Amino acid sequence: MIIDTRNLKKTYITYERGTTFGATIKSLFVRKPIEIEALKGIYLSIEKGEIIGLIGPNGAGKSTTLKILSGILHPTSGEADVMGFTPWKQRKKYVANIGAVFGQKSQLIWDIPPMDSFQMNKAIYNIPEEAFTTRLNALVEMLDLSRLIHKPTRQLSLGERMKCEFVMAMLHDPPIVFLDEPTIGLDVIAKEVIRKFIKEMNAKGTTFILTTHDLDDIELLANRVVVINHGSIVFDDSLTNLMGKLGHKKIVKVILSQAYAGTTLKSGLEYEKNSELELEFTLDTSQMSLKAFMDHIAGELEIKDISIESEDIETVIKELYLI
Amino acid sequence: MSRNTGYLKLYGVGLKVGMANIMAYRGDFFINFFIMLMAELFAPIITFLIYRSGAAFPGWTLEEVMMIQGVFLLSKGIGYVFFFGLVDNTLFMVREGTFDLLLIKPRPVLFMSLVSGINVGDLGSIFSGLGVFILAATYLSGTTLMQWLLFLALFVMSLTVMLAFSIIMGSTVIKWVGNGRVYEIFEAISSFGLYPKSIYGKAFANIISFIIPLSIIGFIPAAVLLGRPVTGIWISVIVSILFLILSTRIWKMMMKYYTSAGG
Ligand SMILES: Nc1ncnc2c1ncn2[C@@H]1O[C@H](COP(=O)(O)OP(=O)(O)OP(=O)(O)O)[C@@H](O)[C@H]1O
Ligand SMILES: [Mg+2]
Numbered sequence: 001m002i003i004d005t006r007n008l009k010k011t012y013i014t015y016e017r018g019t020t021f022g023a024t025i026k027s028l029f030v031r032k033p034i035e036i037e038a039l040k041g042i043y044l045s046i047e048k049g050e051i052i053g054l055i056g057p058n059g060a061g062k063s064t065t066l067k068i069l070s071g072i073l074h075p076t077s078g079e080a081d082v083m084g085f086t087p088w089k090q091r092k093k094y095v096a097n098i099g100a101v102f103g104q105k106s107q108l109i110w111d112i113p114p115m116d117s118f119q120m121n122k123a124i125y126n127i128p129e130e131a132f133t134t135r136l137n138a139l140v141e142m143l144d145l146s147r148l149i150h151k152p153t154r155q156l157s158l159g160e161r162m163k164c165e166f167v168m169a170m171l172h173d174p175p176i177v178f179l180d181e182p183t184i185g186l187d188v189i190a191k192e193v194i195r196k197f198i199k200e201m202n203a204k205g206t207t208f209i210l211t212t213h214d215l216d217d218i219e220l221l222a223n224r225v226v227v228i229n230h231g232s233i234v235f236d237d238s239l240t241n242l243m244g245k246l247g248h249k250k251i252v253k254v255i256l257s258q259a260y261a262g263t264t265l266k267s268g269l270e271y272e273k274n275s276e277l278e279l280e281f282t283l284d285t286s287q288m289s290l291k292a293f294m295d296h297i298a299g300e301l302e303i304k305d306i307s308i309e310s311e312d313i314e315t316v317i318k319e320l321y322l323i
Numbered sequence: 324m325s326r327n328t329g330y331l332k333l334y335g336v337g338l339k340v341g342m343a344n345i346m347a348y349r350g351d352f353f354i355n356f357f358i359m360l361m362a363e364l365f366a367p368i369i370t371f372l373i374y375r376s377g378a379a380f381p382g383w384t385l386e387e388v389m390m391i392q393g394v395f396l397l398s399k400g401i402g403y404v405f406f407f408g409l410v411d412n413t414l415f416m417v418r419e420g421t422f423d424l425l426l427i428k429p430r431p432v433l434f435m436s437l438v439s440g441i442n443v444g445d446l447g448s449i450f451s452g453l454g455v456f457i458l459a460a461t462y463l464s465g466t467t468l469m470q471w472l473l474f475l476a477l478f479v480m481s482l483t484v485m486l487a488f489s490i491i492m493g494s495t496v497i498k499w500v501g502n503g504r505v506y507e508i509f510e511a512i513s514s515f516g517l518y519p520k521s522i523y524g525k526a527f528a529n530i531i532s533f534i535i536p537l538s539i540i541g542f543i544p545a546a547v548l549l550g551r552p553v554t555g556i557w558i559s560v561i562v563s564i565l566f567l568i569l570s571t572r573i574w575k576m577m578m579k580y581y582t583s584a585g586g
Pocket of ligand 1: 038
């Protein structure tokens with residue numbers, strides 16, 4: 001096991017600031033603390049070589065989890081063991097062994113070319129010349145960056161910059177890389193390049209933990225999905241199992257050859273009339289099997305055509321978010 | 324490679340990056356250079372005008388006061404280029420949320436913030452300090468090698484105090500991000516070091532020598548070079564070192580606050 005956390009909790013304390021002038025003055029003297037329980041006990045075990053997709057609605061606690069695991073934040077309570085380190089206790093030694101990309105924050109120095117930022121990281125991590133060159137060349141080739149690393153960072157597009165952020169995060173060859181929304185704001189092609197890169201690095205042994213709001217990232221990358229909501233893990237398994245567990249709804253569209261008068265169908269069957277001759281059922285297969293349903297409607301309706309679709313991932317995940 | 328050469332090398336790379344950064348806006352560099360050059364000459368010019376009008380700091384010639392101010396401004400100039408960027412940089416990064424990124428580097432955050440804050444753009448202030456210092460130095464006579472060596476050692480202490488001030492200011496902006504005014508407070512406090520200590524009352528003179536080490540920034544090293552008697556040099560030196568230690572303690576405290584509050 002490369003990461004193991006037990007009962008990680010994080011409570012932020014903020015102070016209420018008044019909106020009116022009087023209240024603002026008052027808040028200068030008496031401040032009312034507000035506690036925000038961002039994490040309510042996270043248990044997470046991750047094996048070497050996994051790609052974990054951490055998803056959840058806004059404010060669920062994803063970034064907080066990553067910040068604790070990358071040694072930036074101290075948890076309020078709980079334990080974590082990452083490669084034998086407690087991130088927040090042995091920060092300096094620990095962070096030499098991890099990489100991180102925060103989609104919303106740049107590690108590159110704005111006014112100078114990425115190459116200079118890479119040189120800076122070489123000095124920060126004490127990377128030997130030879131290893132640096134080999135590694136840089138490999139990364140630059142994988143991400144097709146050779147033309148870009150000598151241009152000032154501020155002239156790069158978001159996608160180009162993000163690729164450079166990955167180089168920054170991986171020059172020192174960390175066994176674990178944390179990614180907080182690494183595909184945010186990228187176009188389809190840039191996303192594809194980044195995903196391919198993550199897959200290739202993973203095949204070479206790097207463990208990735210990534211948060212995202214793009215479910216394609218999950219579908220295409222993650223061997224395991226961890227859904228976090230209101231500071232707790234509400235699901236932790238493969239995507240297939242997530243679909244199997246929650247995706248028991250089918251959308252059945254029936255085209256009729258004769259209008260349905262509407263009394264003989266079993267009560268409890270949900271449907272909408274798209275038109276006189278088209279009915280759309282939402283079937284909950286945990287309540288009624290597909291076979292029973294088909295048998296039933298075949299007896300009641302004059303069916304001309306029929307289509308059956310599973311609920312898509314988005315709908316399934318929405319159900320989890322709304323808990 | 325030993326740990327220490329690693330730090331030296333990193334500082335070197337940081338300096339190079341700082342230069343590259345400045346050169347990205349060459350035009351701004353020259354404008355800024357002259358602004359800093361002129362701004363720092365304000366106090367010496369006022370002093371010059373005071374003396375020309377016939378007034379004086381009792382017991383001190385114009386050349387001697389210029390020496391104090393030259394040393395002070397040189398120290399502050401070096402502070403501006405090498406230390407004070409820490410304050411702006413920390414403030415900027417905490418506000419932007421990128422301060423987090425310093426914490427994922429395997430180096431002390433203070434060192435990282437200092438390195439990424441190197442501000443070659445303020446080079447002008449070193450030149451104005453150096454100018455006044457050299458000018459005043461031409462009036463020195465009979466200064467011994469011993470005096471110069473002691474001066475150098477005390478000037479290092481002066482820089483130590485500058486560093487400590489920048490660390491304290493940098494610490495405060497970690498928590499009070501809205502606090503863009505720390506500089507002005509510093510400017511106001513430190514300017515007591517611009518003039519001969521004897522113009523202040525005894526109690527106040529003691530405060531700026533032995534409690535908040537301001538005399539050591541300009542007055543004490545200059546007085547040694549001028550061959551003027553100074554009392555309690557060693558106490559001031561110790562106080563300066565304690566001041567640096569105190570500043571790093573404050574930094575640690577604020578970092579602790581940051582890592583538990585989360586920016
Ligand atoms: N520094 C902070 N101070 C106070 N509250 C905070 C702080 N950082 C986060 N929070 C709160 O903690 C909760 C979890 O935030 P977090 O950033 O971990 O969510 P997230 O899952 O990353 O959300 P998103 O998808 O929007 O990025 C939120 O309610 C947020 O408002
Ligand atoms: Mg987030």
